[in-house]
Amino acid sequence: MAIRSPASLLLFAFLMLALTGRLQAGRSSCIGVYWGQNTDEGSLADACATGNYEYVNIATLFKFGMGQTPEINLAGHCDPRNNGCARLSSEIQSCQE
Incomplete structure (x- = not known):
């Protein structure tokens, strides 16, 4: 099925959100x-503590698949090659709460 017009695309997106339960009574969207x-964005805990976001995705997995060891690039927040990102575990737990 090809979606050809902006109105069709908008309707399709709305239906997908509704079917997956993402639209809640009195709440039109999730951010x-x-x-x-970005090294200037603050800590992960700070981002979650704002209360502005329903989801905080940790970016970016740039190396994966084909038998490679997955590698994440967090722009200077931590260095996964020396286990330096382990300190984020408490921030992740805080965000999950």
């Missing part, structure tokens, strides 16, 4: 953000 690609 998500990618965290981890």
Whole structure:
């Protein structure tokens, strides 16, 4: 099925949100953000503590598949090559709460 017009695309997106239960009574949308690609964005805990986001995605997995060891790039927040991102575990837990 090809979606050809902006109105059709909007209707399709709305239906997908409704079918997945993302639209709640009195709430028209959820805001998500990618965290981890800007050193000036503050900590992960800070991003979650704002209360502005329903979802905070930790970005960016740039190396994966074909037998490679997955590698994430967090723009200077931490260095996964020396286990330096382990300190984010408490911030992740805080965000999940």
